[in-house]
Amino acid sequence: MYELTKEELQKVKGGELGTGTIFLISGAIVFIIGVIDGYLRPERCH
Numbered sequence: 327m328y329e330l331t332k333e334e335l336q337k338v339k340g341g342e343l344g345t346g347t348i349f350l351i352s353g354a355i356v357f358i359i360g361v362i363d364g365y366l367r368p369e370r371c372h
Contacts, residue, residue, distance in 0.1 A: 330338075
């Protein structure tokens with residue numbers, strides 16, 4: 327086992343999620359919940 331150099335440490339990427347990915351996942355969850363809610367509890371338009 328050896329120590330990583332500073333350049334090698336800067337190249338290491340962990341399990342980070344980008345903000346776009348987080349917004350995409352949360353938006354998909356909200357959309358699916360809305361579709362299920364609209365199907366189970368339909369409301370008439372006024």
